[in-house]
Amino acid sequence: MDRTVIKYRHCERDIYSFSCSRYSCTQKTDDVDRSGCPICHQTLSFGVLDAPVALTCPFMNAHQVPCAFVIGSVHGPSYLGEWHDTEIHVGVSNSGGLVYNYTLSGVQRDDRGWEQCVCVQLVPPWRHDLRESWDRQLEEFSALPQWVSERFDEEREFGSCCYGFALTFINRMRSLDGKVSLSRDEFTGSYILPRMKTVSKYIKIYHTILQHGFYKLDST
Ligand SMILES: [Zn+2]
Structure with a gap:
């Protein structure tokens, strides 16, 4: 596209x-x-x-969007129109454009493959304090036993998997910033669905x- x-x-x-x-x-x-x-x-x-x-094309190269919630599809951006499509995969980028995502093989750190994605920037450019701790927190978070590959199916039962990984990290960063956690529905309804509507159109x-x-x- x-x-x-x-x-x-x-x-x-x-x-x-x-x-x-x-x-x-x-x-x-x-x-x-x-x-x-x-x-x-x-x-x-x-x-x-x-x-x-x-x-304006709604797709961006996630490797060039720091500290973002990233929505992609292995089949290309055309598949991002249907939010409930099982082919959708999400992750979180660090400040250097590495995309952290939870898969069957555990947490992946991708430096390619997320070139045409929907990116929701999570940190304002002027919040240097948050940006500085972001990479360290993301790395520490990814190493938690919660995200080992063996637990992937277990997480799936709770509708989590890649989405749960990303949202749990966002909530962890929010709590460090003194903000309340968002439920999956709150996050999806306020930040993701309006964006996906534009993408579908x-x-x-x-x-x-x-x-x-x-x-x-x-x-x-
Ligand atoms: Zn005419």
């Missing part, structure tokens, strides 16, 4: 398509002009204030453009 999605208005609809990602960005508008509106087939001419806008738009060349939204 590496093409840029752009949005513009025509025929009283919001229309989404790919920009000419293979050319330079300055030709973006020319490219749309040439193809015309996919609904009325008229040549598009954009004036002041109606230039196409690029959609982006994936739907992207795949529709792949199939039909464009995506349209009828509401005004």
Whole structure:
């Protein structure tokens, strides 16, 4: 999912398509002009204030996002649209972009493989104190007997596994910061689901453009 999605208005609809990602960005508008509106087939001419806008891609390289909650899928970002999909795997990045994640083989420290993920930054950039203790705490936490490989199935019964590992660490850091712990539902509802809604929408738009060349939204 590496093409840029752009949005513009025509025929009283919001229309989404790919920009000419293979050319330079300055030709973006020319490219749309040439193809015309996919609904009325008229040549598009954009004036002041109606230039196409690029959609922000919701996927980031987790190895470049320090101290984050990271959501990925081994099958690629397209699979992140369905939150309950069992293929989703989560972890926590340290300040150097290593992604700590709990698997059948115990805690892994990955320096690759999380290049197209949803990343929720957990620490404000100005909290140097938290950032400094983060890596040490994450390393100590990962070494706890709770996260040995033999207990993976046991954890699964409680719906934990990788998600439980990440959330338990977040709560540990919150308690060191004098904050109350969050339940799984609180964390998911407040921090994850709103983000995944945007991601699902982006994936739907992207795949529709792949199939039909464009995506349209009828509401005004
Ligand atoms: Zn049109």
